[in-house]
Amino acid sequence: MRYSALSLLTQALRGHKGWTPVWRDPAPKAEYDVVIIGGGGHGLATAHYLASRHGITKIAVLEKGYLGSGNVGRNTTIIRSNYLLPGNTPFYELSMKLWEGLEQDLNYNAMVSQRGVLNLYHSDAQRDAFARRGNAMRLAGVDAELLDREQVRAMAPFFDYDNARFPIQGGLLQKRGGTARHDAVAWGYARAADSRGVDLIQNCEVTGFTMVDGRAVGVETSRGPIRAKKIAMAVAGNSSRVAAMAGMRLPIESHVLQAFVSEGLKPMIDGVVTFGAGHFYVSQSDKGGLVFGGDIDGYNSYAQRGNLPVIEDVMESAMALWPGLGRVRMLRHWGGIMDMSMDGSPIIDRAPVEGLYLNAGWCYGGFKATPASGFCFAHLIATGEPHPVAAAYRLDRFASGRLIDEKGVGAQPNLH
Amino acid sequence: MRITCPYCGARDAQEFSYLGAADPVRPDGMAAAEAAMADYVYLRDNPAGPHRELWYHGSGCRSWLIVTRDTRTHAISAVEPAKVRKAGEAA
Ligand SMILES: Cc1cc2nc3c(=O)[nH]c(=O)nc-3n(C[C@H](O)[C@H](O)[C@H](O)COP(=O)(O)OP(=O)(O)OC[C@H]3O[C@@H](n4cnc5c(N)ncnc54)[C@H](O)[C@@H]3O)c2cc1C
Numbered sequence: 001m002r003y004s005a006l007s008l009l010t011q012a013l014r015g016h017k018g019w020t021p022v023w024r025d026p027a028p029k030a031e032y033d034v035v036i037i038g039g040g041g042h043g044l045a046t047a048h049y050l051a052s053r054h055g056i057t058k059i060a061v062l063e064k065g066y067l068g069s070g071n072v073g074r075n076t077t078i079i080r081s082n083y084l085l086p087g088n089t090p091f092y093e094l095s096m097k098l099w100e101g102l103e104q105d106l107n108y109n110a111m112v113s114q115r116g117v118l119n120l121y122h123s124d125a126q127r128d129a130f131a132r133r134g135n136a137m138r139l140a141g142v143d144a145e146l147l148d149r150e151q152v153r154a155m156a157p158f159f160d161y162d163n164a165r166f167p168i169q170g171g172l173l174q175k176r177g178g179t180a181r182h183d184a185v186a187w188g189y190a191r192a193a194d195s196r197g198v199d200l201i202q203n204c205e206v207t208g209f210t211m212v213d214g215r216a217v218g219v220e221t222s223r224g225p226i227r228a229k230k231i232a233m234a235v236a237g238n239s240s241r242v243a244a245m246a247g248m249r250l251p252i253e254s255h256v257l258q259a260f261v262s263e264g265l266k267p268m269i270d271g272v273v274t275f276g277a278g279h280f281y282v283s284q285s286d287k288g289g290l291v292f293g294g295d296i297d298g299y300n301s302y303a304q305r306g307n308l309p310v311i312e313d314v315m316e317s318a319m320a321l322w323p324g325l326g327r328v329r330m331l332r333h334w335g336g337i338m339d340m341s342m343d344g345s346p347i348i349d350r351a352p353v354e355g356l357y358l359n360a361g362w363c364y365g366g367f368k369a370t371p372a373s374g375f376c377f378a379h380l381i382a383t384g385e386p387h388p389v390a391a392a393y394r395l396d397r398f399a400s401g402r403l404i405d406e407k408g409v410g411a412q413p414n415l416h
Numbered sequence: 417m418r419i420t421c422p423y424c425g426a427r428d429a430q431e432f433s434y435l436g437a438a439d440p441v442r443p444d445g446m447a448a449a450e451a452a453m454a455d456y457v458y459l460r461d462n463p464a465g466p467h468r469e470l471w472y473h474g475s476g477c478r479s480w481l482i483v484t485r486d487t488r489t490h491a492i493s494a495v496e497p498a499k500v501r502k503a504g505e506a507a
Pocket residue numbers: 037038039040041042043062063064065066067068069070071072073074075076077078079204205206207234235236237238242257258259293334335336337338362363364365366367368369
């Protein structure tokens with residue numbers, strides 16, 4: 001069923017009784033051309049682009065829980081392409097361009113909202129670093145504007161500009177950045193892939209690989225073995241565990257990141273704002289809740305929940321930036337497990353095991369990457385060659401020293 | 417989360433800082449092959465389950481500790497001073 005204003009009106013007149021399920025619930029077949037492990041944003045996007053751009057439709061997406069139960073439904077929904085390094089900028093800009101046309105491509109309202117992303121700076125050194133990043137972005141054709149304090153004040157008069165320790169000096173603004181409704185992104189990709197014949201198989205956990213002569217030719221699952229010509233991993237947060245089933249060790253640690261939502265409030269803040277003197281960012285959802293985030297908890301974790309010190313830290317940063325939040329009540333907080341890679345950048349590459357493809361290491365910035373990640377991963381799987389904008393995301397860059405380290409701090413898995 | 421330091425007793429985890437997996441051993445710089453060094457610096461087992469990891473008691477006795485913690489539940493099953501391991505190796 002195609003969604004349109006007309007279909008909505010017709011259904012409204014019929015009491016909304018004619019809507020059909022958004023995707024099928026098929027049983028797994030014995031064999032596929034491509035099996036994708038992980039029904040998060042990246043796995044579903046990969047299926048959509050394989051089917052729509054490369055004509056490969058004998059695909060199964062295997063998800064151990066329900067579609068969107070992982071990070072794609074847990075993130076703080078920020079999309080942006082304000083990266084500094086040449087290995088990253090064109091990739092994230094492709095992603096932004098795909099976001100801009102996503103709803104037409106999927107015939108699904110993903111609530112992509114280019115409400116702007118503003119990174120605040122609080123010192124001369126930080127301003128210089130932001131100016132450099134803004135210039136790198138503009139050279140790569142990405143929009144960026146360096147704002148001074150008064151320009152920021154005009155946008156958001158309620159921040160604490162004269163904070164004794166962290167006065168706000170200005171900000172770097174990407175107007176095309178913003179937010180997208182995270183669940184809708186998963187559902188939109190799922191529906192589009194399903195409509196082209198992709199089997200979305202839920203409650204199907206991959207428990208091992210079927211190997212023949214050192215080549216991966218299928219997967220063992222909680223719903224029986226499935227053979228595949230190509231196997232693609234997109235299991236964010238669990239990459240090390242699934243890779244270990246194929247005998248691989250990855251340059252990744254799993255860490256928990258928390259997110260927070262306040263009670264619903266009247267419109268308070270237009271775009272996304274990040275505090276530059278601590279790790280804190282805030283935006284307001286369409287329902288009115290303020291959506292906050294901050295640092296990862298800081299130690300390896302597969303528990304999908306966080307601990308109290310980070311909550312305290314995030315709230316302290318919130319108060320330093322925006323004292324008016326003091327009386328706001330927090331409604332919920334939750335955590336998601338992410339692949340923190342050793343340079344803070346992702347991996348889209350063939351695995352050393354033949355027949356296996358790897359999409360991992362997204363850290364806590366992988367939501368914005370969803371369209372380009374699926375697009376480039378599909379390209380790699382279909383053609384055997386990396387997509388030009390993702391060519392730097394190789395697994396062997398760690399051993400060869402070609403790291404993509406936006407922060408410039410060396411081998412640390414708890415960066416981005 | 418609390419960590420029971422062998423010297424200071426049960427203390428809030430915020431008194432400690434975390435370094436990561438305790439088991440990778442640095443290859444001897446001059447003799448090591450490049451691949452062994454890259455493995456040591458970048459690759460991790462990253463298990464879902466018991467994990468031996470290094471914590472530093474910075475706001476306490478300033479000892480390095482090897483903590484065995486389940487990464488699924490944060491339950492800690494053992495804490496030992498890291499220098500015991502070092503002494504063991506030298507012997
Ligand atoms: C709190 C939080 C806030 C975030 N905020 C942002 C943000 O504002 N902007 C941004 O760009 N990014 C953000 N991120 C990061 C982003 O959400 C992730 O990088 C991204 O969603 C990861 O890709 P995915 O959607 O494919 O992952 P997931 O949705 O986690 O998909 C992986 C799927 O694989 C499945 N799986 C795992 N193992 C198996 C198995 N053995 N068999 C079958 N299936 C398996 C899992 O169940 C899961 O559904 C945030 C993350 C968190 C946790």
